[in-house]
Amino acid sequence: MKNLPYFCRCEVMRGFGHGSKQLSIPTANFPEQVVDNLPSDVSIGIYYGLEARVGTGEVHKMVVSIGWNPYYKNMKKSIETHIMRTFKEDFYGEILNVAIADYLRTEKNFDSLESLISAIQGDIEEAKK
Ligand code: ADP
Numbered sequence: 001m002k003n004l005p006y007f008c009r010c011e012v013m014r015g016f017g018h019g020s021k022q023l024s025i026p027t028a029n030f031p032e033q034v035v036d037n038l039p040s041d042v043s044i045g046i047y048y049g050l051e052a053r054v055g056t057g058e059v060h061k062m063v064v065s066i067g068w069n070p071y072y073k074n075m076k077k078s079i080e081t082h083i084m085r086t087f088k089e090d091f092y093g094e095i096l097n098v099a100i101a102d103y104l105r106t107e108k109n110f111d112s113l114e115s116l117i118s119a120i121q122g123d124i125e126e127a128k129k
């Protein structure tokens with residue numbers, strides 16, 4: 001993937017409302033135009049990032065999922081960023097900067113919500129390393 005690190009910057013939109021926040025893994029979703037402009041060699045899958053920054057705030061580690069979320073059978077491809085820190089407030093409409101550094105794994109389907117969550121927690125541990 002010669003386009004890595006891949007930088008993108010756009011406002012945060014409302015996502016599919018699957019309740020990621022209730023699972024303690026909220027994901028900031030980018031608008032469709034960001035998804036449509038992804039270079040073709042940035043494959044579907046889960047990545048970790050060097051940088052995630054909301055507005056002019058601090059820089060944090062992150063994990064990002066690029067794909068169709070097979071567990072939820074989404075019809076639309078999405079780019080969802082989970083920033084590895086706790087925010088007091090939502091930041092819908094704010095500009096989010098991300099630097100997608102490297103690939104962790106392919107997107108998978110799971111037979112339970114628990115297995116999806118534990119896979120995501122595993123990604124977060126990998127990203128920290
Ligand atoms: P949606 O379906 O609208 O994307 P989520 O449950 O995924 O809803 O929550 C995402 C929203 O939560 C983000 O758009 C952002 O405003 C907020 N948020 C709070 N903390 C975080 C975080 N650590 N990482 C990503 N988004 C966060």
Ligand code: RBF
Pocket residue numbers: 018019020023025027046063064065068069070071072080081082106107108109116119120123124
């Ligand atoms: N969705 C899937 O269907 N399969 C996956 O393998 C998958 N991996 C993810 C990894 C990370 C790090 C993140 C942040 C999300 C992932 N998702 C995956 C998306 C997930 O289904 C979505 O964020 C839900 O809204 C969580 O409830």
Ligand code: MG
Pocket residue numbers: 015016017020026027028029080
């Ligand atoms: Mg989301």
